[in-house]
Amino acid sequence: MSATVNAGKKAATYVDDRFASANFFKRSLGKVFPDHWSFMLGEIALYSFIVILLSGTFLTFWFKPSMVEVIYDGSYAPLKGVEMSEAYASTLDISFDIRGGLLMRQIHHWAALFFVAAISVHLLRVFFTGAFRKPREFNWLIGVGLLTLALVAGFAGYSLPDDLLSGTGLRIAQGIMLSIPLVGTYLSWFVFGGEFPGTDIISRLYAVHILLVPGIILALVTAHLIMVWYQKHTQYPGPGRTNENVVGYRLMPIYMAKAGGFFFAVFGITTLVAGLVTINPIWAYGPYTPDQVTAGSQPDWYIGWLEGALRLMPNVETVIFGFTISWNIFIPAAVVPGLVFTAMALYPWFESWVTGDTKEHHILDRPRNNPTRTGIGVMALTFYILLWIGGGNDLIARFFDVSVNAITWFLRIGIFVLPPIAFVITKRICLSLQRRDREKLLHGRETGQILRLPHGEFIEIHGPISVEERAVLLSKPEVEPLALPPTEDANGVKNKKAGRNRLRSRLSNWFYGDNIPLPTPEELAAADAHLAHEIEQTTPVLDEATALRVGTPGVIADEGVLHDDPKLVAAARDAARTIEAERGENKS
Amino acid sequence: MTDNSPTPQSSSAAETGTDVVARNQGHDIPGLPPHRPRQTDIDPRAAKRAERQVALMFLASALMTVLFVIAFVQIPTTDTWPVPFFNATINASNTALGVTFGLAIFFIGAGAIQWAKKLMPDKEVVQLRHPLKSTQQERDEAAEVFWDGADESGFGQRKIIRRSLLLAMGLFPIPLVVMLRDLAPGPLDLGVLKETLWEEGSRIVTDPLERPVRPADVPIGGVVSAMPANLTEVQHEEGNLNARAKAAIILVRMAPEDIQSQQGEGWDYQGILAFSKICTHVGCPIALYQQRTHHLLCPCHQSTFDLSDSGNVVFGPAARALPQLPITVDEEGFLIARSDFDQPVGPSFWERDR
Ligand code: HEM
Numbered sequence: 001m002s003a004t005v006n007a008g009k010k011a012a013t014y015v016d017d018r019f020a021s022a023n024f025f026k027r028s029l030g031k032v033f034p035d036h037w038s039f040m041l042g043e044i045a046l047y048s049f050i051v052i053l054l055s056g057t058f059l060t061f062w063f064k065p066s067m068v069e070v071i072y073d074g075s076y077a078p079l080k081g082v083e084m085s086e087a088y089a090s091t092l093d094i095s096f097d098i099r100g101g102l103l104m105r106q107i108h109h110w111a112a113l114f115f116v117a118a119i120s121v122h123l124l125r126v127f128f129t130g131a132f133r134k135p136r137e138f139n140w141l142i143g144v145g146l147l148t149l150a151l152v153a154g155f156a157g158y159s160l161p162d163d164l165l166s167g168t169g170l171r172i173a174q175g176i177m178l179s180i181p182l183v184g185t186y187l188s189w190f191v192f193g194g195e196f197p198g199t200d201i202i203s204r205l206y207a208v209h210i211l212l213v214p215g216i217i218l219a220l221v222t223a224h225l226i227m228v229w230y231q232k233h234t235q236y237p238g239p240g241r242t243n244e245n246v247v248g249y250r251l252m253p254i255y256m257a258k259a260g261g262f263f264f265a266v267f268g269i270t271t272l273v274a275g276l277v278t279i280n281p282i283w284a285y286g287p288y289t290p291d292q293v294t295a296g297s298q299p300d301w302y303i304g305w306l307e308g309a310l311r312l313m314p315n316v317e318t319v320i321f322g323f324t325i326s327w328n329i330f331i332p333a334a335v336v337p338g339l340v341f342t343a344m345a346l347y348p349w350f351e352s353w354v355t356g357d358t359k360e361h362h363i364l365d366r367p368r369n370n371p372t373r374t375g376i377g378v379m380a381l382t383f384y385i386l387l388w389i390g391g392g393n394d395l396i397a398r399f400f401d402v403s404v405n406a407i408t409w410f411l412r413i414g415i416f417v418l419p420p421i422a423f424v425i426t427k428r429i430c431l432s433l434q435r436r437d438r439e440k441l442l443h444g445r446e447t448g449q450i451l452r453l454p455h456g457e458f459i460e461i462h463g464p465i466s467v468e469e470r471a472v473l474l475s476k477p478e479v480e481p482l483a484l485p486p487t488e489d490a491n492g493v494k495n496k497k498a499g500r501n502r503l504r505s506r507l508s509n510w511f512y513g514d515n516i517p518l519p520t521p522e523e524l525a526a527a528d529a530h531l532a533h534e535i536e537q538t539t540p541v542l543d544e545a546t547a548l549r550v551g552t553p554g555v556i557a558d559e560g561v562l563h564d565d566p567k568l569v570a571a572a573r574d575a576a577r578t579i580e581a582e583r584g585e586n587k588s
Numbered sequence: 589m590t591d592n593s594p595t596p597q598s599s600s601a602a603e604t605g606t607d608v609v610a611r612n613q614g615h616d617i618p619g620l621p622p623h624r625p626r627q628t629d630i631d632p633r634a635a636k637r638a639e640r641q642v643a644l645m646f647l648a649s650a651l652m653t654v655l656f657v658i659a660f661v662q663i664p665t666t667d668t669w670p671v672p673f674f675n676a677t678i679n680a681s682n683t684a685l686g687v688t689f690g691l692a693i694f695f696i697g698a699g700a701i702q703w704a705k706k707l708m709p710d711k712e713v714v715q716l717r718h719p720l721k722s723t724q725q726e727r728d729e730a731a732e733v734f735w736d737g738a739d740e741s742g743f744g745q746r747k748i749i750r751r752s753l754l755l756a757m758g759l760f761p762i763p764l765v766v767m768l769r770d771l772a773p774g775p776l777d778l779g780v781l782k783e784t785l786w787e788e789g790s791r792i793v794t795d796p797l798e799r800p801v802r803p804a805d806v807p808i809g810g811v812v813s814a815m816p817a818n819l820t821e822v823q824h825e826e827g828n829l830n831a832r833a834k835a836a837i838i839l840v841r842m843a844p845e846d847i848q849s850q851q852g853e854g855w856d857y858q859g860i861l862a863f864s865k866i867c868t869h870v871g872c873p874i875a876l877y878q879q880r881t882h883h884l885l886c887p888c889h890q891s892t893f894d895l896s897d898s899g900n901v902v903f904g905p906a907a908r909a910l911p912q913l914p915i916t917v918d919e920e921g922f923l924i925a926r927s928d929f930d931q932p933v934g935p936s937f938w939e940r941d942r
Pocket residue numbers: 052053055056057059060063091094105108109112115150153154156157158159160161209210211213214217279280282
């Protein structure tokens with residue numbers, strides 16, 4: 001042991017002589033990170049990406065990104081002798097003739113699905129808790145960029161094996177390119193090296209897939225993590241947590257073990273899934289040919305919403321001055337996603353402009369405490385889910401035995417009607433949760449114990465809330481809508497910006513308007529005193545009552561606090577007998 | 589880097605538990621409650637048990653790695669295993685390798701997490717944050733260094749240098765873009781985009797068996813995928829699928845009185861109609877024909893075309909009718925095209941109607 005310690009010391013000295021790294025290590029290893037399950041979502045994304053890099057590198061050793069036609073002569077009997085591209089043939093080889101090749105392919109594909117899923121849920125966590133607020137707006141922006149690139153990487157990878165499904169996906173992508181006004185035809189001509197499908201696209205996508213996009217993702221992930229490190233992680237409100245501190249565990253040893261272990265857990269689970277569940281069985285689809293298609297084919301899940309948008313759009317096309325514009329394709333496949341991603345990217349600046357909030361925020365919001373933001377989020381999510389359902393309208397039609405037309409029309413209307421409804425409902429739920437929080441502070445926790453008073457009235461007994469909960473509830477941030485600006489200043493000069501500020505103030509009132517404020521300190525003190533009094537009064541009654549069994553008429557008691565004082569128990573039994581006798585009389 | 593050094597003073601303050609650490613709207617927010625020891629902190633036997641659990645997981649991982657190597661050497665990639673309860677088989681090699689390797693990795697992770705949770709200290713530590721902005725003085729100093737440097741460079745005064753540099757910088761990426769020109773083989777060839785292999789007299793053969801088609805081969809209500817007879821030859825000559833992506837057609841036959849309209853007078857042959865198989869939406873091949881309604885449905889986004897009515901769209905996102913191919917028979921009695929399509933097939937594009 002001491003030999004290893006000595007060797008370690010020597011190595012550390014060697015490094016420090018050259019880099020003066022001791023201080024850096026001291027600070028880094030002792031760095032504190034807060035702990036919460038929702039902070040693992042970003043970790044899952046990161047670890048899936050590492051798994052993707054490892055498995056993808058494996059695949060490159062055998063995959064041939066070539067569209068040259070070859071005759072297949074591998075182990076998969078049903079396709080022996082069939083003409084296909086070298087890309088497809090080499091993917092079959094990876095699947096059937098390279099030991100562990102199928103496993104690596106399936107690890108790669110599953111990890112890609114988990115990657116996009118983890119990024120998406122991580123993004124929702126960041127949105128609904130307001131973690132994107134100052135000073136973290138740029139990390140939000142990087143996150144939106146990462147999501148976009150993940151979709152591109154996934155689509156490019158899905159297209160590489162050149163099977164029937166991936167070729168059909170590329171055909172759709174080319175059709176979408178063509179719909180871009182003015183430059184679309186050129187774009188397609190350049191991307192495909194001439195007509196569709198040509199013989200260049202697979203090798204070009206290959207460079208994009210294994211070098212360009214992963215390289216940018218890697219750079220952005222690095223920047224993302226450096227920012228988290230430098231600005232320190234946000235934390236949820238709670239006892240001891242303030243906007244000026246970080247409460248949690250040190251990197252060494254807790255997060256070394258936990259995060260390191262979690263990487264292995266993610267990698268292990270992905271591998272298990274890849275061993276047990278088939279994904280993208282390209283041999284079943286056959287090689288790509290532009291004149292065949294399989295019914296009911298579905299893209300990977302993260303493309304579903306775009307597919308849905310394409311399906312729902314009414315068929316509008318116009319010819320202006322002899323130029324053709326396919327609104328039916330351009331709007332759902334280019335304009336809608338463009339707007340969605342732009343809105344997402346700019347949201348932090350929108351919110352801080354509306355609210356006039358320029359403070360640093362290191363304590364996360366509970367979603368209920370910002371009902372408008374939460375409502376906007378649920379509204380966007382509803383929109384996304386409706387599009388996603390649209391992407392599977394044929395499957396749904398078959399499954400529920402309704403017509404595709406009916407579903408399509410329902411969604412065409414629903415896409416405009418349901419999101420605003422979701423907004424209103426969410427906002428209301430948030431506000432009633434806020435109200436309940438306030439109730440809790442003022443009247444304590446409902447114990448679930450109901451007591452019948454001697455004169456027959458039933459009351460529910462309240463208990464004090466825990467220190468943790470009290471800290472969380474009392475951390476509810478104060479919000480102030482912006483005041484209406486004066487239209488003229490003290491000297492009677494017209495305020496030129498008044499119009500814009502008026503709009504901003506209206507928006508801010510809309511944003512914060514219905515907030516349920518915390519009780520004032522005086523109200524809370526009075527409530528605390530009242531609760532203490534109530535507890536003092538009810539405790540003896542309750543002690544007696546809980547000695548009775550649950551179910552005894554008039555008393556519903558929590559068995560957890562049964563007393564073992566024999567005298568009390570005897571008294572309680574007597575009381576119960578009397579009550580039962582009474583009940584007997586009542587019945588007869 | 590900021591100063592992240594552990595600050596023992598700040599952590600001890602929080603440990604007392606009830607201290608007020610912050611105020612919000614006049615309320616005191618309670619500090620960290622006292623640390624509650626875990627079973628493994630107070631009971632040495634529980635700690636020992638946890639230690640054994642962790643070690644066991646690491647050992648299980650090692651065992652799985654050994655099993656992986658055995659499976660790799662022993663199981664051929666083409667072996668299959670039956671799946672109990674499902675009437676199916678799975679790839680034996682993939683399953684064995686995935687399960688052993690997966691567990692080998694997973695147990696390392698599970699062991700480490702268990703170790704951290706049960707045996708490493710779980711007392712929360714407090715570190716202070718520092719405001720992220722610099723002081724005004726620091727900002728001023730940084731600005732000064734910048735402007736001093738800028739002045740020394742003379743970037744501001746030496747106009748001609750500045751302008752010529754900007755010009756050079758503005759121009760130098762141009763070659764990078766220009767060189768992308770040869771991504772495309774030549775100028776945009778609209779002719780190629782608007783033509784297909786079909787021409788007057790092209791014989792129609794079935795796809796994929798490539799048999800010439802006599803009218804009698806297409807019964808009423810029948811549907812046949814077809815292509816021009818020289819397609820395979822051209823495909824091999826050109827070494828790509830471009831011709832196939834445009835020339836694919838579908839033949840259907842209906843009672844002549846069921847035909848309500850066609851894109852050209854008499855473009856059918858005795859009720860046999862030929863339509864492009866490439867969807868006018870974004871180009872999927874269309875496959876699903878309902879003979880009762882004469883509707884052809886695209887499986888990609890459910891555009892539906894009425895083949896008895898000029899191939900017009902009756903539902904879905906496609907905006908244009910499927911192009912119809914005029915056909916007849918040659919002297920041997922086989923179906924042939926009378927010309928190419930009179931419009932581009934497949935998805936619309938900007939110059940389509942020029
Ligand atoms: C950045 C995130 C990435 C994503 C989301 C992703 C996703 C995918 C997907 C979905 C496939 C289709 C797999 C199939 O079912 O056959 C694929 C194929 C492939 N990927 Fe990736 N990939 C990524 C990065 C990489 C990297 C970094 C490499 C190489 C270093 C790589 C190498 C490959 C290769 C060689 C193929 C084709 C072989 C095959 O399909 O079996 N990928 N990728």
